[in-house]
Amino acid sequence: MISSLTRKSFLTAAVLAFAAACSLPAAAQDDEHPGLDVIYVPTPHQVVKRMLELAKVGPDDIHYDLGSGDGRIVIAAVKDFKAKKGVGIDLDPQRIKEANANLAKAGVGDRVTFLRKNIFETDFSEANVVSLYLLSTLNFKLRPTILNMRPGTRIVTQSFDMSDWSPDHTETVDFDDNGYKGTRRVYLYIVPAKIEGKWSLESSAGKIDLDLKQHFQRFAGTATTGGKTAEIKDGKLSGAAIEFTLDIGGKPVKFEGKVGGNTITGTNWTAKKAS
Ligand SMILES: C[S@@+](CC[C@H](N)C(=O)[O-])C[C@H]1O[C@@H](n2cnc3c(N)ncnc32)[C@H](O)[C@@H]1O
Known part of the structure; x- marks a missing residue:
């Protein structure tokens, strides 16, 4: 049957x-x-x-x-x-x-x-x-x-x-x-890397505090630097590969990197998990 x-x-x-x-x-x-x-x-x-x-x-x-x-x-x-x-x-x-x-x-x-x-x-x-x-x-x-x-x-x-x-x-x-x-x-x-939470990013543009909210392979959140807070745009993960865009000095800057546990490593930037 x-x-x-x-x-x-x-x-x-x-x-x-x-x-x-x-x-x-x-x-x-x-x-x-x-x-x-x-x-x-x-x-x-x-x-x-x-x-x-x-x-x-x-x-x-x-x-x-x-x-x-x-x-x-x-x-x-x-x-x-x-x-x-x-x-x-x-x-x-x-x-x-x-x-x-x-x-x-x-x-x-x-x-x-x-x-x-x-x-x-x-x-x-x-x-x-x-x-x-x-x-x-x-x-x-x-x-x-x-x-x-x-x-x-x-x-x-x-x-x-x-x-x-x-x-x-x-x-x-x-x-x-x-x-x-x-x-x-x-x-x-x-399967996306886990990136929810606060990160401290160091780049040539200075230190940026990230607060990330993850929804599977997408994420949003805020980036704070020099007392100013902006929204993170186009946050995406493909496994450990991460990308997002920040407005820096009025211009969109794309960040790309790889998540490895509590560190994210980009070409000319690094972020460490803060909490
Ligand atoms: C829809 S068939 C898929 C078969 C195969 N994956 C394919 O696509 O040709 C689902 C299979 O799951 C098995 N199955 C059902 N419940 C299970 C369980 N709890 N643990 C292990 N196998 C289970 C069934 O015996 C069946 O062979």
């Missing part, structure tokens, strides 16, 4: 499955029938390729797929995009079996592992690329953990976004999977 649903609307199917899983009596959620948070629906291969392209997966990357299904995204990341390591996490033993069978055919050796675990009880902090095809509610639940990952970690999701965290990029991907045609919306998020 579930497989016939997969050919229809995943949104409807997933909502139904989510509701069904929530209402399953505890006794029914035994080892072979785990209490899944979302049913299995595979990502079409053309969409997998585009997700991995958007995440710019390459030889330096460790990729995790949370809810990895038949393993196709992890296997493609290692086989086609040369990621150094891939890990798929899925709670359903049937999916792990399928993923391991696909892995055996893929010839990527021991660079890929599939673990039968709950994504909410698994440490995936070693990843610098994470893919998700879950539900909005589940993305939202994972969001605090994701935002604590290393700045620059790429997160690709399909069909479901990250609520009020705007994507760094989103697009619609067409697919034709043996006559099953459709489109999927894909989203790329880059």
Whole structure:
């Protein structure tokens, strides 16, 4: 019954499955029938390729797929995009079996592992690329953990976004999977460095006190120097890369730098965290 649903609307199917899983009596959620948070629906291969392209997966990357299904995204990341390591996490033993069978055919050796675990009880902090095809509610639940990952970690999701965290990029991907045609919306998020708070910036223009208010990869705030306070404009983060503009002497001056913990280093300026 579930497989016939997969050919229809995943949104409807997933909502139904989510509701069904929530209402399953505890006794029914035994080892072979785990209490899944979302049913299995595979990502079409053309969409997998585009997700991995958007995440710019390459030889330096460790990729995790949370809810990895038949393993196709992890296997493609290692086989086609040369990621150094891939890990798929899925709670359903049937999916792990399928993923391991696909892995055996893929010839990527021991660079890929599939673990039968709950994504909410698994440490995936070693990843610098994470893919998700879950539900909005589940993305939202994972969001605090994701935002604590290393700045620059790429997160690709399909069909479901990250609520009020705007994507760094989103697009619609067409697919034709043996006559099953459709489109999927894909989203790329880059984990931003944490810069909320007060900073003391030293530059050729003198000392400037910054007070930054962060909203994911955007920020605003004030810059105070010589007793005058101005608004910070166009504050943006892409991982650890930071940029913003200040009006200095009536002229807009663009600041670009890299956040490394409590220091931000620019070409001819440095800022230290004050609080
Ligand atoms: C929509 S499918 C996505 C499969 C694969 N990522 C893809 O895109 O082809 C979601 C997967 O999440 C798994 N899943 C659901 N709840 C889970 C949980 N709490 N922990 C681990 N896996 C889970 C399901 O078994 C299913 O394989």
